[in-house]
Amino acid sequence: MRCVFCQNHDVSAGGFGKDVTVERLTEIFLELQQRGAYNINLVSPTPFVPQIIRALDIAKPRLTIPVVYNTGGYERVETLRALEGYVDIYLPDVKYYSDELAVELSQAPHYFETAMNAVAEMVRQTGSPAFSGDMLKKGVIVRHLVLPYHYRDSVEVIKRVGERFGKHVLFSLMSQYTPQPGAEGKLARHVTKAEYRAAVEYMENCGITDRYT
DSSP: EEEEEOOOOOOOOOOOOOOOHHHHHHHHHHHHHHHHHHHEEEEGGGGHHHHHHHHHHHHGGGEEEEOEEOOOOOOOOOHHHHTTTOOOEEBBOOOOHHHHHHHHOOOOTTHHHHHHHHHHHHHHHOOOOOHHHTEEEEEEEEEEEEOTOOOHHHHHHHHHHHHHHGGSSSSEOOOOOOOOTTTTTTGSSOOOHHHHHHHHHHHHTTTTOOOOO
């Protein structure tokens, strides 16, 4: 399992957006390619899978850049199967190992089992990571965000993803947790350098030392 270290990205929320038709979505995909985009990045797209598939049916023959499915990982395998042949790169989170933590923070029972089954389906579709130069063209990047005070949960995620998928996925260990306004308790602060370094060291002790940046 190769690992991707991501430390300097912002997490934002806002709820901004606008309605677009399938035809307009197709145009957007092709416009992005024309402007030099490296990929088509579909962020939290699950509610719109039928519309995305229809747009890609039109655009895909003219697309030469990868389609990325950027998801929180809490996906039904049946939904992912509908995307086979449409998605080149899957970018799922595996947020939690602990079911108690997943329910407490995301109201997502059986999160780890669900996310791991989803990743397995993604790997089945894409195979092992494939590159063109330094650019990923096909494959799965599993992301995990280190949370304050939850080192043991991160250890379990790293260990089990590595054991199950090995070299068939890339792994992105992230440190940019940002407390929301009014946050209290354990999640009211950022992750410390020591916490993140401990997670990195655990990965290296597991033999996960090949870094892709």
